[in-house]
Amino acid sequence: MTRILCLWFPNWSIQRLLHCKPELKRRSVALFSNTGRRGSQIVACCDTAYRQGVRPDMSLAEAKAVAGKNRLLAELYNPAVDRQALELLAERCEPFSPRVALEEGNHPESLLLDITGLDHWFANEQQLAEQLTALLACSTTAPTSTAAGLPPVPPYQPAEQEAMHSRIAIADTVAAAWAMAHFAHTLEPPPAFPVIVPCGEDPLLFSLPAAALRLPEKVLKMLSRLGIISIEQILCLPRSSLNSRFGKELLRRIDQITNRIVEVVEPHRPPPQFSVERPLEYPIDNRDSLAWILRELVDQLAAKLLNHDQGVVQLIVRLQCDQQEQRCFHIGLFRPSAAAGHIQELVELQLENFQIPAPVHHVQVIATMTAQLTLNQHELFSDNRLTNAHERLLLANRLRSRLGTEAVLQPQLKTSALPEQACRNVPWTERADKSHRKKPAFPPGPRPLLLYRPPRPIQLARDSPTGQPQCAWINRQPHNIVQSWGPERIETGWWRGPSVQRDYYRIETTTGSRLWVFRQLNNNGWFLHGEFA
Numbered sequence: 001m002t003r004i005l006c007l008w009f010p011n012w013s014i015q016r017l018l019h020c021k022p023e024l025k026r027r028s029v030a031l032f033s034n035t036g037r038r039g040s041q042i043v044a045c046c047d048t049a050y051r052q053g054v055r056p057d058m059s060l061a062e063a064k065a066v067a068g069k070n071r072l073l074a075e076l077y078n079p080a081v082d083r084q085a086l087e088l089l090a091e092r093c094e095p096f097s098p099r100v101a102l103e104e105g106n107h108p109e110s111l112l113l114d115i116t117g118l119d120h121w122f123a124n125e126q127q128l129a130e131q132l133t134a135l136l137a138c139s140t141t142a143p144t145s146t147a148a149g150l151p152p153v154p155p156y157q158p159a160e161q162e163a164m165h166s167r168i169a170i171a172d173t174v175a176a177a178w179a180m181a182h183f184a185h186t187l188e189p190p191p192a193f194p195v196i197v198p199c200g201e202d203p204l205l206f207s208l209p210a211a212a213l214r215l216p217e218k219v220l221k222m223l224s225r226l227g228i229i230s231i232e233q234i235l236c237l238p239r240s241s242l243n244s245r246f247g248k249e250l251l252r253r254i255d256q257i258t259n260r261i262v263e264v265v266e267p268h269r270p271p272p273q274f275s276v277e278r279p280l281e282y283p284i285d286n287r288d289s290l291a292w293i294l295r296e297l298v299d300q301l302a303a304k305l306l307n308h309d310q311g312v313v314q315l316i317v318r319l320q321c322d323q324q325e326q327r328c329f330h331i332g333l334f335r336p337s338a339a340a341g342h343i344q345e346l347v348e349l350q351l352e353n354f355q356i357p358a359p360v361h362h363v364q365v366i367a368t369m370t371a372q373l374t375l376n377q378h379e380l381f382s383d384n385r386l387t388n389a390h391e392r393l394l395l396a397n398r399l400r401s402r403l404g405t406e407a408v409l410q411p412q413l414k415t416s417a418l419p420e421q422a423c424r425n426v427p428w429t430e431r432a433d434k435s436h437r438k439k440p441a442f443p444p445g446p447r448p449l450l451l452y453r454p455p456r457p458i459q460l461a462r463d464s465p466t467g468q469p470q471c472a473w474i475n476r477q478p479h480n481i482v483q484s485w486g487p488e489r490i491e492t493g494w495w496r497g498p499s500v501q502r503d504y505y506r507i508e509t510t511t512g513s514r515l516w517v518f519r520q521l522n523n524n525g526w527f528l529h530g531e532f533a
Helices: 012-020 047-051 059-068 079-092 125-138 143-148 176-186 201-206 217-225 231-235 239-246 248-257 287-307 340-352 384-403
Strands: 004-007 029-037 039-045 073-076 100-103 110-114 166-169 273-282 310-321 326-335 358-370 409-415 423-428 450-462 469-474 479-491 501-509 514-520 523-530
Touching: 004 073, 004 125, 012 029, 012 039, 012 079, 029 047, 029 059, 039 059, 047 059, 059 073, 073 231, 079 100, 079 125, 079 239, 110 176, 125 166, 143 409, 176 201, 176 248, 201 231, 201 423, 217 239, 239 248, 239 501, 248 384, 273 287, 273 310, 287 310, 287 340, 310 340, 326 340, 450 514, 469 501
Parallel strands: 029 073
Antiparallel strands: 004 110, 004 166, 029 039, 100 110, 273 358, 310 326, 310 358, 409 423, 450 469, 450 523, 469 479, 479 501, 501 514, 514 523
């Protein structure tokens, strides 16, 4: 069973500011932003300012007038610094979980920790939460945290500043942990923090207000006008009508809190950067010497990739030349690879045609995109299919490196009624777009191997009683038709632009040619569109 811990810092922007400037703790403090439509607006305020009547979304001038003689101290709101400080706290929480994430949203105030299977290291979940709270009050802050508004604290000593106010909740899902951390105080009687929800569904969870579902303000107002104030009331509504009345977001949030949709805790730390470089004591312009240096760097990069079970998908080679001129070339692979020999071959193919304007004094190789390596199980008997597939991938990478991305193409099917639009050519090593991942429906009839673009105009005579083609003039040469099949009507929808209406026929001539022709219904013109093998 998955277990998620939510660590919420209420009014995080103000807490961060007061931690950075403890001299402001006894003052009336508010944060304002200049990005609003009405000029300077209040974004957040401390408890003292709130008791004086200051509220978020209030104009700065109005807030100062409301505070009166207390002289409201307004500071400029800086969400980037708030996020940086929260990321530093996330790094401090990593001894309690290998997966620590910031909550979704532009202005996060909570940390999410995946503590699945880790509670026994701290005796139980209660002890884990208590030790986490003690860490935030007494542990060391990184020296760089001063720039983010978190002053350094001596290790394992009580902080001089007042401990940050936080609330902790543990539950089976991200949604449930977040809801309990933010709204458990609204229950009767309110539970003591940290709140630990037992495994499985907890009835108290559905007693929380609707705002615990992390819904947009617009949806919450609609629910409030209908008298719906709790999650339990929402669950009593027919599910079929929720989408049409409130949108897909409400259904998604319900499925998250009931564990129908799994929310994954993505660590806030970026993936490791795979880069190797070598400064040269003496600049070189010899291509062979440069290739030898690149081989060594690629070997080092491949070793790093293998240690992380990663393969390179996109690679950049940067050459720093004299006169501060930087040149680089890109290499793309169809499948992730950490094979040093294969990567070296692609680099050398690019280096052969690469123009070096001046002697190089610094070389850098960067894997800009990586993916997990795919391991194929060894076969008991030899299978040529796997070998051929691997050889095709190697060929694709070599051709792309030698000829360029746009020179090596492959056909890709599209869902379109018009034959000339049912396929497109894309780079061979390009990964399919999400919009084309759905497999197109099979065409209703056979399609020719050769398709003319554009279709060629022809003349065709038909039998009056049956309407079947009898003779065709192609390039002013008559062709007698011995057999025909059709018609197959193809039309386009009115929403796709000018309407296209065609009747297609498959015809076979006395010379053995099998042609695909159509009649344009709007002008009765005949065209040759393709030939069958």
